[in-house]
Structure formats: C-alpha cells, structure tokens
Amino acid sequence: MPDQSIPQARTPETPTAEPVSGASGISRRALLGTAGATGLVLGTAGGAVGYASAPAGATPLTSVGAGRAMFHGKHQPGITDGLQARGHLVAFDLAAGAGRKEAAALLRRWSTTAERLMAGEAAPHGDTDVARDAGPSSLTLTFGFGHSFFGRTGLEKQRPAALDPLPDFSSDHLDKSRSDGDLWVQIGADDALVAFHALRAIQKEAGSAARVRWQMNGFNRSPGATARPMTARNLMGQLDGTRNPKPTDTDFDRRIFVPDPGEPAWMAGGSYAVVRRIRMLLDDWEKLSLTAQEQVIGRRKADGAPLSGGDETTPMDLEKTDAQGGYVVPLNAHARITRPEKNGGAAMLRRPFSYHDGIDADGTPDAGLLFICWQADPLRGFVPVQRKLDRGDALSRYIRHEASGLFAVPGGAAKGEYVGQRLLEG
C-alpha cells in the first residue's frame, strides 16, 4: 500500500456528469448531460429487449443513477474514473480447447455487453432485470489479459515483457487459486445491484469459452457521504493517500499509459494493472494507540498531514528531528519509504476498493484492500516500491498480501471495435 493518493470519492458537488475539479481530482473520462439523463433507452440491437424508459412525467435520474462513463475511447474506462461505491473483480481461465478464435469471440461479446450496460441498456442475450429501473450509476467494465493468456492462444510473440511474473516478495502469503488468471474483468458502479447485474452478465457471456477462476467484491465511500471531495479512507482509518499522480501532471499519461506507438503495438493507450488482495490485521492495528499508528504511517491520521507538519499536501520534511535527535518521520514509516521522489519518480495510479468478506472461523475480520494500481510499466511502478516495503515497512506487520495478479489492459476500443481486437486480430 504505497502512500500515493487514490482517486477521490465523489460527492454530488462533483457529479459524475462533470469533471472533478479538486486539487487531486480525476477527470471523469466520459460524461452524461441532462439530455441523456433519462439514460434508459429502448434497446433493439441484436434482437434484445431493452429496458423501457422511465414513465412519462417521471423525474430525471439523479446524479448517482445518471452518472455514465463511455465505453469507447483512447483508454478503457475504470482507470481514471472516480472511485465507485461498489466493485467486483473477476478472473477467468479459458476453457480447455478454447484458443485465439474463441477468445476473440468472447472479447467481442464482452465488449458489446459492456457498451450496452454502461449506457444503461439491457444485456444483449437475455437480461436478469436486476439493474432495471436504475441508471448506469457510473458503471465501468475494464478488461485485461494475464501472462497465461498468451500461451493458451498461441500469441506468445505478442506477450509484453512487462507481463513477466512479479518478483516474489518475502512478506507475500499468496493464495494461487485467487491469483493470476488468463483474463481479468474489473467492474465498478455506484449502485450495488447495477454492479452485480454486470457481473452476472459478464459471467453469462463467458459461456463455454471461459470459467471463473476467482472473484472478489469491494466497496468505497458512497457519493455524497462526505461534505466535500476528499481523499478516501481505508479500513484502517487512514487517508489513503495523498500522492496519487494527477491527470494535470505533465507526465501523467507517460507514467500511466503505454504510448502510441506501443511496445507491443497492440498495447498503445493501454496500461498494466497490479492487483493485490491485501488483508488488514485490524485486531492488531486497532490495539495500537493513535500515536503509534501515526508513527507507522508517518502521517497524521486525522488529516493526512506529514508528521513533520503542515497539511495533507505539504511535502514531507524527511530530515526534521525531534528534541532527542530522532527523525520526526521514522525511517521505517510507510509514507517515507513509498514517497515517489525516492523511487525513481515511480508513479502508479492507485484506484482500490476496500473489501470485507465477514469473519474467519477464529473471529478475525477478513477485510482489507483490493489494491489496484495502474502504470505504463510495472517494473518502474509497483515493483520498486513494493521491494522497498518488503524490506522494512513498519506497516508490514499489520497487513498481508494474500493474492496477486498482473494484467495487460489494452487501450480503449474505437467505435465498431472490441477490446483487445488489435491483439487478437493483429
């Protein structure tokens, strides 16, 4: 959990239909004006029956329901979009016998499904009605390829070097059955039923081509729960975090997205997602005093300011010492170790969900962070930071990495194109 800020939670003051304007806000990549706010159209494509529009005279959808991200674009949705209140991560493995042809057909079906659902329309091949009545609610679907995908489809030569397996970290406790996978889908929405509906539609469209390998659920703060846009908190209660790169940074695109022409070419406009299920050992963490917690992190819990003073945005004074000559920000403080300045300017865009899967048999909470970070090159983003954390992070006693994945997420589909087409038909 490197200390870089995550996309901000949204509030109605920063509706999904307008770019977030806060200092560290992430622009909505696609927007829905009032004219489109009724959002639910009578779908006819593919012979499917779409949702009926709202009855005449009904009030338009509110900001939560009306929020809409665009499927088509230079990049896939769900990367720079604001955090959503509900999320699902699901990985698939191709079925035995399924190869490149079946994968291409699957990505075509998934793309059609994503485009329709993100517009608030019904799924193409029978709809469960679970999202009926609701607007798109800022639904995004994002598709990625794992290392194993390329061997199974005979596309080894197209496999990016950046997909080489992540190094082992000494503090890892990875469950392989909940790690990796041929294909990865990230689903986010501000309504839990809209997100669930999309998850079921994606599973249905997998048909006999792929089977679910693992699946996880997550959440973030609801839009409007806070009075103003602000950095989100995680289940440890920390502002998490403050130093995410901003789209207004001059090098934002270069650090987060693969340039065009890409290497490989089909990844132009794409990004790499590192996914880690990080359990928080909350029973231990919550026993610490506030002061002890702040020493672990290196920032004040209330407002995220560095222990060296100032506010959340003040640069950390790493050399500042106290009356006894000790560093005010401890040498093993999480925020000191992860600061981008000391990691080759490593930049990753963190866009996580919290998770809570109840309690284990021993009574401890199965809760933490579905850490998802985005970067043009994992070897310059996640890996160097995690290597340092692995060697001496004070936070490591209170967290446990339990699952891991690395996925190549191609650029967004152009109109008439499906996600991954440049790979599968290249």
Place this chain on the structure above:
Amino acid sequence: MPDQSIPQARTPETPTAEPVSGASGISRRALLGTAGATGLVLGTAGGAVGYASAPAGATPLTSVGAGRAMFHGKHQPGITDGLQARGHLVAFDLAAGAGRKEAAALLRRWSTTAERLMAGEAAPHGDTDVARDAGPSSLTLTFGFGHSFFGRTGLEKQRPAALDPLPDFSSDHLDKSRSDGDLWVQIGADDALVAFHALRAIQKEAGSAARVRWQMNGFNRSPGATARPMTARNLMGQLDGTRNPKPTDTDFDRRIFVPDPGEPAWMAGGSYAVVRRIRMLLDDWEKLSLTAQEQVIGRRKADGAPLSGGDETTPMDLEKTDAQGGYVVPLNAHARITRPEKNGGAAMLRRPFSYHDGIDADGTPDAGLLFICWQADPLRGFVPVQRKLDRGDALSRYIRHEASGLFAVPGGAAKGEYVGQRLLEG
C-alpha cells in the same frame, strides 16, 4: 420470501431528512435538518475525542451523508426506516461466565455507542477513524435477544413465548453455526465505511463479555440510483415486493409492534425479527424464460403487476382463467400463496438486504437475500406464510434457506436508558 413489499429505496427526491411520501413509503423515524447537517460534532462525553467538524467554509453534507436516524424513541431504529445501501448482521454469544450483570453492562455500552455513532460522533472508547469525514449516512443500530439469551442470564421467566423456536420447514437447509445466537445486532447505513465502522465499534465494545457467533453483509440499491422512489428489486430481478404493510395502515402498529402494556411487559414497543439467509439458485433461475419466471412468481417481472392484469398495486384476480380454463395466476405461484388475505391477514414488515459473498468452489454464486421481517407475533406473521410456502411454492426450487434466527427486539430506549434495560433491570 413472501410477497409483501419492502420499504422503498430512497432517492434524493425523498431525502432521508424528510418523510418518504410515496404510496408505500416508510416514514423516516428521525430527521436531520439543515442546521444539523454538518452533523459531526466535537464529542467530549466519556473522555472520548470526537470528530472535528468540517472545516469552516466547507459545503454542508449532502443528503446521503446528512441522513440521520434517532437512537431514542418508542421503537428502535432500523425497523421502519428506509432501506439502506449497506448492512451488517452480527450475532453474539455471551462468553462463558458472563451473565445478567455482564449483559446489562454490554447493552449499556452498545447503547452509548449506537447513540453516538448514529449522531455522527466518534465511538466512546477509541475510534478507528474509518467513518471520519462522513456524516451519519442514515446509520441505524438495532439490538435483539435470542432464545438462548434468557437461560444464560437467569431470565427464563422473562422469555417471551413468541421466542419459542420456529418450526422446522421441510425445505430448510440450515447451517446451525450461522443461525440463532444470544444477541443480534442489525447495522444499516447508506455508506459502506460508516456501516463497517459501526460493526467494528460494536465488536470492540463486546470486549470479553460476548464473542461473535456469525456475521453477514448485505446491500440495497443506492439512494438516487433510480429516478423515483419505487419498490426495490432483488437479485432475481423481481420487484420485491408490493404488499408490505404501510405505516398509514390503521393496524400497522398492532401488527408490527408489541403493544403497551406488553406481554411480557419489557417488550412493550418492541418487535420480533425473523432473519433468514435465503440463497438464490441464480444459475437455475436465470435459465428460465421470462414467461416461466413470471409463472413462478405470479407477477410481471418488469413492473410487478399481477398476471391477472393492472399495475403493481392492482389486487390480484385469483379466479381469472385463460382460454384453456387454467388459472392465469398459477395455483403454486409465489404471490398467490403469500397473499396476506389468505394468511389470516398476517402482516410482517419485510426489510431485507441482498447479499453476495462471491462464488463457491463449484462456480455457483453465493448470493441471495438476507430476509428480515418484523412482526408483533411470529406465529401470526412469518410462520403461517412460510408453512404454506414450504408445502407448494413454485419458487422453492430456486431458493434455499441456509440460516435462520428469531430475535426479540425490545422497544426503543428513552433518554438516559439503554436498550433492554427494562428486561435486564426489571
């Protein structure tokens, strides 16, 4: 899942700060005006440090964050309040050696915690900061006693006859480890972090007096996801449902709440909660055609109208036949069997959460309904309806009751009182 409507999902058109006015809307029992909308006060009681209020000049909390239910009142919160977007159910067993005295101290601590958290203040004995920055977000905490509680506290004589174990139903597949319990707490909020924060605070305050027996997570539609207030949908995609009793019904209070004087006296103003974890066999259900699904339910999926015609509120014409002489609403249709008119006017107030705990090892979804219904007498509410469903409900092939609980939920605490005080100090 008897066919009676649930409290409606809220939208900003029916903000939590104002009574819901829809035909089947449930009034918010407690409201927060604009003056209180900044909601976060500097707590000082009990030596605890409260949340700082929002910085001067910050915009007030929006309707989602500002929603506030009152802890004190004739009835406990979380019964007639609108559905919340996120919920936790947690049952505790008293620790070995803990008796009436420890239980009384526990309920006092829990009541203090609930009152503070529902006001947007910090927890009394150290706060995790997870809800910091957010408003109360319509948080409710509701406390109940299970059958086993009374023996462990020497209060057998105070145990209501209504807490006698539910009858066995032939279609039950109950996991005892996730059923029953000495104590039950229902937590709901429109923000997932606010709900989680409350869950952890309740667990912490249990201390050595009680340990978690089981815990479940649920969700409902987010406020504002639909264009207008309407009956909620469940994960089968149905409007669920249409026939909940309304607070405006002349016999609402009599059917849902124990009258004053109560029998037993300490239950005056209380209610009985039946809790069932009902898994939906979605892979099977979703294979049915729309027509077949509607025959199972007896209502149209799109708008909840009875198959005999009309709209969602039209009474079902049970005698109507088709050209072949068959009943339009099949004899085993769920809505026919559960109609209140044929169940002695049985009325229960259903107020569920959907749940989704991922997928099982065989790939099937672990998803369905955390069915919670409220009634003055379970033997006149839940039991007769479930008996009929158990004998011939067409829906029973697509659902499975996996856990069950029955809890006596005492009336609300008066100022200076804690929940259950009339039992524990009676």
